[in-house]
Amino acid sequence: MPTAFYFDELCLWHTTGEHVIIAPVGGYLQPPSGAGHAEGPETKRRLKNLVEVSGLGAALDWRRAAPVSRAEMERIHTAAYLDKFKALSDAGGGNAGHYSPFGRGSFEIAALSAGLVKQAVSDVFHRRVDNAYVLSRPPGHHCLPDASMGFCLLANIPIAIEALRAEAGPLRVAVVDWDVHHGNGTEACFYDRDDTLTISLHQENCFPPTQGGTADRGRGKGEGFNLNIPLLPGGGHQTYLDALDLLVEPALRAFRPDLIIVASGLDANAFDPLARMQAHSETFRHLATRLHALAGELCGGRILAAHEGGYAEGYVPFCGLAVIESFAGQRTPVEDPFLGILTEQQPPADFIAFQRARLERQAREAGLG
Structure with missing residues (x-):
């Protein structure tokens, strides 16, 4: 079976104002003459375009999906948050949390974004x-x-995980987040x-500031099931491999x-305007190749990636292409x-x-080395 690529043009129509x-x-902040908000559609559109013009697109299984339902959202999100988000979206847009502006219709587009992840999770698992x-x-x-934050309006991956559990029963799922x-x-959804x-x-103390420390390992039954790996700015390619x-x-081996x-x-790429980690496309190729191989060993090859951040329009496509390749x-x-x-x-x-x-x-403190 080919690798599947989940995409919907409407997701690129979400606006941050x-x-x-x-x-x-x-x-004193002058309107931009070119690109505005960091989380614009162009990085994603350019990645999709490079996948097509590279020839890789012809080898992929292109798929779409339905939006997630309100009931599926409520497995993760509070009703009060969803009501606030929906009302602001219908009224023309706003901000339902920290650094997360959106325009009219973004509630429905966010539901579609989460729906793409939900469908991919189900398709890969089955x-x-x-x-x-x-x-x-x-x-x-x-x-x-209970709140949006950092350009994120719905918890796409947690919603998808809980939808799969509702469908297939208890499952052990690992989320590896290499966003900078x-x-x-x-973390909050599963702590x-x-x-x-x-x-x-x-990157240590980047965003959200003061969060993501090594001491945050989970709570109650979740103790030991959250692993934060803060990296010093400028760490580069080898630091990610280490x-x-x-x-x-x-x-991952211990959790199975x-x-x-x-x-x-x-x-984490070296051109990104919102971080300073000095990674490059081969960093992401190595990470993806190793995790793909590990998935083959641990869980029958069941692995997928859901796109998160990345704000350097000219460089994100090369990093994303390396992962998909x-x-x-x-x-x-x-x-x-x-x-x-x-x-x-x-x-x-x-x-x-x-x-x-x-x-x-x-690693020693976490009992992994």
């Missing part, structure tokens, strides 16, 4: 497709049960549960999931035109060694 990077226009990449927008990994920002929303392993690799070796892979879901933020087991003629200089700009060996020592210490 008139902003500059993350701040609303007004006062082996209707081999694996999948979901070009979901708006993203979801910051969204809390802490996956606080997914007191032992059936979901949540792993977040993120984190995979020392923490992510041992945690029935399904692995990747929260595929591509904003890895899942599909194909390599297109596309060469990353920025890879040479980004490889030369990687951090020095002593910094990489210092970062690795931190990861080794964390």
Whole structure:
């Protein structure tokens, strides 16, 4: 079976209003002459376009999906939050939380974004497709049960997980979040549960500030089932591979999931305006290849990725293509035109060694090394 690609053009019609990077226009903040809010549609549209023009699109199984229902949303979100979001959306837009503006109709588009993830989760688990990449927008990994946050309006992955459990019964699901920002929303949804392993690799103290520390390991039954891996800014390619070796892979082996879901933020790349991690397309290729192989060993190959952040229009497509190529087991003629200089700009060996020592210490403290 081919790798499936879940996409709906309407997801790119979600609007965040008139902003500059993350701040609303007004006062001394001049309206933008070009790109406005960081979470615009162009990075996703360019990724979809590169998938097509590279030739990889012809080898993928392109799929759409229905929106999630209100009842499916309510397995994760409070009724009060959903009522507020829906009312603001119908009234022309607003902001239902922290740094999460939206326009008219975004409630329905967010339901569609979550629906794409839900359908992919079901299809991968039931082996209707081999694996999948979901070009979901708006993203979801910051969204809390009772509030939006960080451009995220619905918790796409948690909604999809609970929909699958309602359909298939109890399951052990692992979420590996390699978005450069802490996956606080997914963490909050499952913090007191032992059936979901949540792993977040993120730039330390980036967003949300002060969250995502190593001491946050879960609560009650969930103690030990949340793993935060904060990385020093500028860590680069090797730091991600070290984190995979020392923490992510041992945690997945110990948990033995029935399904692995990747929260595929591509904003750890060196050009991203909202982070400083110095990763490149081969970083994401290595991560995807290793996790794909691990899924084959642990859960019959059941793995999919749901798109999250990534705000460098010119570079996100090369990172995303590398992930999808890895899942599909194909390599297109596309060469990353920025890879040479980004490889030369990687951090020095002593910094990489210092970062690795931190990861080794964390692995010991988490009982993984």
